[in-house]
Amino acid sequence: MHTHEIKRFNTKKLFVGNVAVGGDAKISVQSMTFSKTKDIDHTLSQINRLYFAGCDIVRCAVLSSEDARALEVIKKQSPLPIVADIHFNHKHALKVAPFIDAIRINPGNIGGKEKIKAVVDACKERNLPIRIGVNSGSLEKEFEEKYGRSVKGMIESAKYNFKLLEDFDFSDIAISLKSSDVLSTMEAYRGLRSECIYPFHLGVTEAGTSFHATIKSAMALGGLLLEGIGDTMRVSITGELEEEIKVARAILQDSGVQKSGINIISCPTCGRLQSDLVSAVKIVEEKTKHIKTPLNVSVMGCVVNALGEAKGADVAIAFGKGQGLVMRKGEVVAKLKEDKLVERFLEEVEDEVNSRNE
Structure with a gap:
């Protein structure tokens, strides 16, 4: 990048x-x-x-x-x-x-x-x-x-x-x-x-x-x-x-002038989508708005772009059909059913923030 x-x-x-x-x-x-x-x-x-x-x-x-x-x-x-x-x-x-x-x-x-x-x-x-x-x-x-x-x-x-x-x-x-x-x-x-x-x-x-x-x-x-x-x-x-x-x-x-808080990368909705990405992004946005630490996170709806984006993100979700991956620094940390993904993702985000602020 x-x-x-x-x-x-x-x-x-x-x-x-x-x-x-x-x-x-x-x-x-x-x-x-x-x-x-x-x-x-x-x-x-x-x-x-x-x-x-x-x-x-x-x-x-x-x-x-x-x-x-x-x-x-x-x-x-x-x-x-x-x-x-x-x-x-x-x-x-x-x-x-x-x-x-x-x-x-x-x-x-x-x-x-x-x-x-x-x-x-x-x-x-x-x-x-x-x-x-x-x-x-x-x-x-x-x-x-x-x-x-x-x-x-x-x-x-x-x-x-x-x-x-x-x-x-x-x-x-x-x-x-x-x-x-x-x-x-x-x-x-x-x-x-x-x-x-x-x-x-x-x-x-x-x-x-x-x-x-x-x-x-x-x-x-x-x-x-x-x-x-x-x-x-x-x-x-x-x-x-x-x-x-x-x-x-x-x-x-x-603009990249001043990094502060969460930068959410999410894909446009398209025909490959097999999950409720819109709701997931809204939850992530709401639950992370208090964070001031600069962090890039990725919430992607399918594997086509998700793995590539995840490599450049601090924490990422890649949704699939009924399940998906949570990744940190490009490495898979969990493979879970869709209804558990956002919760685990948010835990990883908080952990990443805490590790940076120690």
């Missing part, structure tokens, strides 16, 4: 709370609450859901002074570092800077240089990073008039904005260049990568409902990760908190 070492671009390392972003840090997964931040209980509930789903960093919108006051209460109880999402009113950033972990601004809508400098000074005081969020749909007027809503316009906007922060002697910067279009997103991140050393936050904006968002994100984010581009990421799915984290983790896993 071909293994390809992905060489990540060496970027500046920042810290969002206790989570490192960039440099040699693992690629972190982010999400955003969709509750009104002023609704403290609802927002905390969503943050806790994200935490238990495996999220690393959460972003909360600050649209009013009420949101800002609520966020101070939320921050004290949050298990995750919080990024304050600020649009239009720079004063909200000044209110939350004393207690949150990072600020995300779209400089195109935050106002003049003096307002941006005020935000920078507040962040300097507490060593908070700033994420510059460039969206194709909300470019500054000057860039939209010159370049239209183009990749070039996004790149030029990002360059203008990070240089503006640099002029204020500020360099704890992360950058996102989001479009709702896969190709534009990829071209923007690629185009800016050689222009700076700042870490990139990957994402496709307004990606839509679960199905389309998963496809778009897998293509754009997975493609960029395979090129070594990206330090933190969010899969944007309308109203789906846990699903965002699940898809992001799967992209990291299946």
